[in-house]
Amino acid sequence: MDDNLRDQNNCGDGALKSFQNLLKNVAMETTHTFSVDFLIRKSKADKSKAFIYARITLDGDTKELSIQEEIATKDWGTKTETVQGRSVEAQSINDHIEDVRYKIKQKYRDLKARNALLTAKSVKEAYLGNYTLLKGHRLIELLDFFQKIWEPKMETVSANIFSVLSGS
Numbered sequence: 446m447d448d449n450l451r452d453q454n455n456c457g458d459g460a461l462k463s464f465q466n467l468l469k470n471v472a473m474e475t476t477h478t479f480s481v482d483f484l485i486r487k488s489k490a491d492k493s494k495a496f497i498y499a500r501i502t503l504d505g506d507t508k509e510l511s512i513q514e515e516i517a518t519k520d521w522g523t524k525t526e527t528v529q530g531r532s533v534e535a536q537s538i539n540d541h542i543e544d545v546r547y548k549i550k551q552k553y554r555d556l557k558a559r560n561a562l563l564t565a566k567s568v569k570e571a572y573l574g575n576y577t578l579l580k581g582h583r584l585i586e587l588l589d590f591f592q593k594i595w596e597p598k599m600e601t602v603s604a605n606i607f608s609v610l611s612g613s
Contacts, residue, residue, distance in 0.1 A: 477563055479503050481549045483526040483542055485518065493518055497538070499545055501565045501572075503553075508565040510573070512545050514538050548572060 480502045485495035497514040500507055516538065520528050527542060528535040552571040556563055 477504055477557075479550075479553055479568075481546050483512075483546070484509075484523075485516070485521045487518060488515070495521060497521075497542065499549060501549060501568050503563060503565040503568060506565040508569040510569055512541065514541060 482500045482502070484498055484500055486498055488494040488496065494515055495518045497512050497516065498509045499512055500509045516528055520530055520535065522529045527539045549568060549572050553563075553568050556567060556571055561567065
């Protein structure tokens, strides 16, 4: 009977390690969908005016922020996500849009490089300068923690069961 117990115990350890390795491989290959889009929201007071917003989308989660620009609604190019026209004001706003797009993408890359928790909210907060580095707990980290805490306890339980079954 103790051979069966040893086989079950070894099988459990091997299965746990195989599962952890599988999760590590999956975690390493995880990719995120990320985009930065620009849209307008019409002013409630004057429907001919609109405010420009940046929309950050990460893995289907979206957050929006105002880029503090107001334009005439008719001047907005929905497909190009820019202000139409060649005026100095239009060029200035379009440059600002591209600058915001670049900075948001750079914050996303920085957070990803630091293995920080990646959400649309964390990218937005990083862009606004309000972000403090929060480390998310991925499944593999939780499994490692579980193994660290419970492995010594399980060895004690296995030893107790073994001693009871062997009659010692």
